[in-house]
Amino acid sequence: MATIYDVARRAEVSAATVSRVLNGRRTVDPVLAERVLDAVAELGYRRNAVARNLRKRQTNLWTVIVSDVENPFFTAMVRGVEDVASATGFSVVLCNSDENAEKESNYIAVALAEQAAGVIISPSSNRVEDLNLLPEAGCPVIMIDRELKGVHGDSVLVDNEHGAEMAITHLIGQGYERIACITGPRRVSTATQRLRGYGKAIRASGRPVNEALVRMADFREHGGHDAMASLLDEGATPDAVFTANNLMTVGAMECLAERGLTVPDDVAVVGFDELPWADLVRPSITTVAQPTYEEGRTAAELLAKRIAQPDRKLTRVILPTELRVRASSTRSSR
Amino acid sequence: MATIYDVARRAEVSAATVSRVLNGRRTVDPVLAERVLDAVAELGYRRNAVARNLRKRQTNLWTVIVSDVENPFFTAMVRGVEDVASATGFSVVLCNSDENAEKESNYIAVALAEQAAGVIISPSSNRVEDLNLLPEAGCPVIMIDRELKGVHGDSVLVDNEHGAEMAITHLIGQGYERIACITGPRRVSTATQRLRGYGKAIRASGRPVNEALVRMADFREHGGHDAMASLLDEGATPDAVFTANNLMTVGAMECLAERGLTVPDDVAVVGFDELPWADLVRPSITTVAQPTYEEGRTAAELLAKRIAQPDRKLTRVILPTELRVRASSTRSSR
DNA sequence: TTGTAGGCGTTATCAC
DNA sequence: GTGATAACGCCTACAA
Numbered sequence: 001m002a003t004i005y006d007v008a009r010r011a012e013v014s015a016a017t018v019s020r021v022l023n024g025r026r027t028v029d030p031v032l033a034e035r036v037l038d039a040v041a042e043l044g045y046r047r048n049a050v051a052r053n054l055r056k057r058q059t060n061l062w063t064v065i066v067s068d069v070e071n072p073f074f075t076a077m078v079r080g081v082e083d084v085a086s087a088t089g090f091s092v093v094l095c096n097s098d099e100n101a102e103k104e105s106n107y108i109a110v111a112l113a114e115q116a117a118g119v120i121i122s123p124s125s126n127r128v129e130d131l132n133l134l135p136e137a138g139c140p141v142i143m144i145d146r147e148l149k150g151v152h153g154d155s156v157l158v159d160n161e162h163g164a165e166m167a168i169t170h171l172i173g174q175g176y177e178r179i180a181c182i183t184g185p186r187r188v189s190t191a192t193q194r195l196r197g198y199g200k201a202i203r204a205s206g207r208p209v210n211e212a213l214v215r216m217a218d219f220r221e222h223g224g225h226d227a228m229a230s231l232l233d234e235g236a237t238p239d240a241v242f243t244a245n246n247l248m249t250v251g252a253m254e255c256l257a258e259r260g261l262t263v264p265d266d267v268a269v270v271g272f273d274e275l276p277w278a279d280l281v282r283p284s285i286t287t288v289a290q291p292t293y294e295e296g297r298t299a300a301e302l303l304a305k306r307i308a309q310p311d312r313k314l315t316r317v318i319l320p321t322e323l324r325v326r327a328s329s330t331r332s333s334r
Numbered sequence: 335m336a337t338i339y340d341v342a343r344r345a346e347v348s349a350a351t352v353s354r355v356l357n358g359r360r361t362v363d364p365v366l367a368e369r370v371l372d373a374v375a376e377l378g379y380r381r382n383a384v385a386r387n388l389r390k391r392q393t394n395l396w397t398v399i400v401s402d403v404e405n406p407f408f409t410a411m412v413r414g415v416e417d418v419a420s421a422t423g424f425s426v427v428l429c430n431s432d433e434n435a436e437k438e439s440n441y442i443a444v445a446l447a448e449q450a451a452g453v454i455i456s457p458s459s460n461r462v463e464d465l466n467l468l469p470e471a472g473c474p475v476i477m478i479d480r481e482l483k484g485v486h487g488d489s490v491l492v493d494n495e496h497g498a499e500m501a502i503t504h505l506i507g508q509g510y511e512r513i514a515c516i517t518g519p520r521r522v523s524t525a526t527q528r529l530r531g532y533g534k535a536i537r538a539s540g541r542p543v544n545e546a547l548v549r550m551a552d553f554r555e556h557g558g559h560d561a562m563a564s565l566l567d568e569g570a571t572p573d574a575v576f577t578a579n580n581l582m583t584v585g586a587m588e589c590l591a592e593r594g595l596t597v598p599d600d601v602a603v604v605g606f607d608e609l610p611w612a613d614l615v616r617p618s619i620t621t622v623a624q625p626t627y628e629e630g631r632t633a634a635e636l637l638a639k640r641i642a643q644p645d646r647k648l649t650r651v652i653l654p655t656e657l658r659v660r661a662s663s664t665r666s667s668r
Numbered sequence: 669t670t671g672t673a674g675g676c677g678t679t680a681t682c683a684c
Numbered sequence: 685g686t687g688a689t690a691a692c693g694c695c696t697a698c699a700a
Contacts, residue, residue, distance in 0.1 A: 003678090049447040385693035387676095
């Protein structure tokens with residue numbers, strides 16, 4: 001591999017001049033500059049980003065830690081991040097924490113060691129201290145999708161409570177009476193916020209919240225399935241269910257199908273998050289849609305800004321959700 | 335940030351000893367080692383991977399370049415890669431070439447500059463020379479899903495031709511007669527191999543291949559939709575269609591639904607690749623399933639081996655596909 | 669076993 | 685405007 005010195009020798013200038021030409025900051029005699037560029041081309045020189053990063057004490061790597069890479073929700077988000085990153089000259093290191101606190105801590109350690117320029121994370125754990133290692137080391141953190149109080153970083157969220165409220169209010173308006181809720185783990189902000197929206201809407205209709213209709217699952221397909229089964233088996237007899245994320249919606253639907261229950265006639269379904277290719281799913285599912293790609297973009301833009309300007313005020317962006325009414329929650333007859 | 339020298343001073347040893355303790359290669363006096371470890375803990379020292387990489391002239395970064403991050407097929411694959419990477423101490427830099435040759439070349443340049451330890455790529459272009467820059471610079475390449483002849487690297491593929499053949503043979507067995515094929519761009523190996531399997535099966539049944547029933551689209555949802563529309567509009571009147579990837583399957587299905595055509599009674603559908611949550615899609619779709627996660631794992635394992643042993647013989651792994659017969663291709667009556 | 673010293677390839681700070 | 689020269693933080697001969 002050719003180094004900057006090889007180029008300098010060939011162009012008959014100093015290494016410093018080569019560096020200046022390559023970085024285009026200060027002015028260089030056009031004649032020398034051309035000699036340098038020629039030498040670069042002839043040698044097929046590429047600069048060594050590792051050496052550059054060491055010298056500049058900063059990299060162009062963003063670490064993105066998501067809690068489930070296989071969930072299409074995060075996929076779309078990552079794409080938003082990636083688009084902004086490549087447009088601003090950063091590369092994205094993708095890490096899958098798999099809802100596992102150990103893995104998450106591990107990836108944080110790696111990000112620190114690799115001198116990541118910034119981290120975008122949807123926290124799986126509530127290890128505030130681990131996350132704060134990053135800002136303490138001067139590495140900005142953006143929380144996305146999920147919020148963790150006490151972490152010194154910006155965040156990009158959606159109006160989870162309101163989204164859930166819309167979902168439940170819609171079900172109530174359709175005449176459903178025993179509305180169940182399958183939410184995620186208590187430590188995750190989206191789970192509690194969506195549950196709160198559920199409770200708020202139920203109470204707003206003048207009814208009490210029935211704990212027998214509430215389940216805390218794990219945001220996974222299997223968990224949604226089992227929570228649905230438990231609702232049915234334990235005699236809670238729901239006539240509708242609100243599931244707090246896409247995977248659990250799928251799990252719950254599968255459980256209903258296994259039991260021979262019809263959606264929406266036996267049990268109506270509204271899920272948080274869009275499903276990919278929702279149009280092919282029958283019955284089509286009513287969802288609370290969030291602007292996933294935009295969340296990724298926004299987080300990335302926030303990170304780029306903070307890197308440029310480390311002392312700017314912390315921001316907390318809340319993006320709107322939208323209720324998309326489809327067949328799974330509209331009464332055909334009764 | 336504390337450096338190895340800060341630790342050395344605190345532990346009253348030399349920097350070399352600290353390095354030796356941290357890397358655990360050669361033996362160090364247990365007493366000194368403990369002093370070092372204590373100093374590390376007290377200072378919250380973390381080694382700077384950038385400096386280490388410069389010195390060692392190699393990083394622990396794998397660059398994974400996929401042609402569409404939002405396609406669940408690649409998502410599962412990336413997860414397979416990521417699992418192996420993190421188990422072997424590598425990090426994954428994810429790049430989305432978006433079926434775009436320019437972006438792809440760009441990411442290759444970045445991988446080179448960042449001194450990636452290896453690259454796993456599903457090529458979007460057929461720029462063999464660009465890809466070969468990597469092995470020339472000593473950076474191993476693994477091609478995944480798609481093959482590009484002339485590239486000096488290992489590859490992990492599936493038996494595309496055989497998979498397509500199974501699909502078509504199945505349709506023929508079900509009595510379909512005018513079987514259309516929507517495949518991908520000619521430059522992509524999976525597109526041509528799947529088309530070849532289609533032709534082979536058709537001919538094996540004693541019929542000629544009718545070019546009016548074949549379309550080359552772009553492996554995207556929209557492309558699948560338009561190709562289906564063109565088949566219907568141009569009077570080719572297919573009674574079945576084989577779509578060469580998951581996104582085009584969705585597009586074609588949507589087109590059929592728009593036209594009020596019923597699957598499988600008006601037109602049967604078999605698609606290459608599973609759809610996520612295939613069980614919720616109605617009618618359920620017959621697919622040629624490939625072991626996506628395994629492809630990722632295999633590619634990653636191959637990369638790890640090649641890094642450890644750069645001169646091992648080039649390998650080309652072919653993983654099997656499997657026909658999953660569902661409702662979209664089984665004649666109810668006629 | 670331990671310490672010293674040189675270098676990985678850049679960029680930044682000086683003089684000139 | 686250009687060219688020496690000194691870091692950036694680490695690893696590893698080599699010498700002790």
